Amino acid sequence: MPTMKDIAKEAEVSLGTVSNVLNEKGNVSLKKIRKVQDAIQKLGYQKNAQAGFLKKGNTNKIAVILPNIRSIKYQSLYEELEYVFYQEGYQLNLYLTCGIPEKEKELINLISSENYFSLIVVSCLDDGKYYETVFKDNVDKIIFVYNKLKNVKYFFDLNYVEIGKKLAEDLIDKNIRKVGVFELLSKVEKQSIYHFITGYLKKNKPEADIKLIKYD
Structure with missing residues (x-):
């Protein structure tokens, strides 16, 4: 599995530049950002989910993945989550997959690099192994709702x-x-x-x- 050092070598930039691009920090030129992104894509690098996602006690943000918000049941679910978690001091960030599996996988990778307390998902995938691959030891902090996937630990049926x-x-x-x-x-x-x-x-x-x- 490629490391940040491999990315830096491939992109011909410093390790600090790679870190800044991955964490969206610092003053990095557009040219260097593109070089790092190209190297990441070429080498198939995936940021360690545990480095950002679900840092215990370090965030009040919760990610929510839904297929859409046109459906009344998804609207209702999000409204209730927003109401309950707001009372407890949490902030919800909503992501929509439009029912497209590949888009859901892109969102999974994006969320894994962010600092979230938990993730609540109505998934359009058939199997939860992709979540396990990305989030590793933190997969038990993910809650699946409505659609039950194979190989998932926590599922709530609101049907x-x-x-x-x-x-x-x-x-x-x-x-x-x-x-x-x-x-x-x-x-x-x-x-x-x-x-x-x-x-x-x-x-x-x-x-x-x-x-x-x-x-x-």
Whole structure:
């Protein structure tokens, strides 16, 4: 695996110049920046993710990767994350993949060179091995949501339709047909309740008796 010294030699610049380019610091000429970038691409250099990403206790920034923000569920997810983490003093930085795997990989490499506390991802990849390759020992600080990849450690399924179906199956087994659901006021919670009821009715219709209980 090439090192920073190899990059410096290939680009015919000092080691300090390579460091400044990688960390976007210092006063480096455009010519030298291009020489370093060309050397990085030629040698296939990857900055050590542990040198920047997830420095414990050293940042309040969290990266969020989403396919898009057109979808209501992604809008809702980001809004809730922003609200919760803001209360705790964290800053969210949003990255969009547009559902393109290669773009997601580019963003992964970019984020790995930055100083983030954690990474939350709705991925369009099929396998989590690329994350493991880039982030190495820090991969367990990455949280995957909605789309479950192969070879990932932490995954949260926010598919409330499926949750409703699974709960309905359990209640049917127990011969329970009447269910009360608390309806809260936020847009995100109302959307989640709608999806939950949709899934529940798909498994329990027409016997189901659902009553919404408004909670202010």
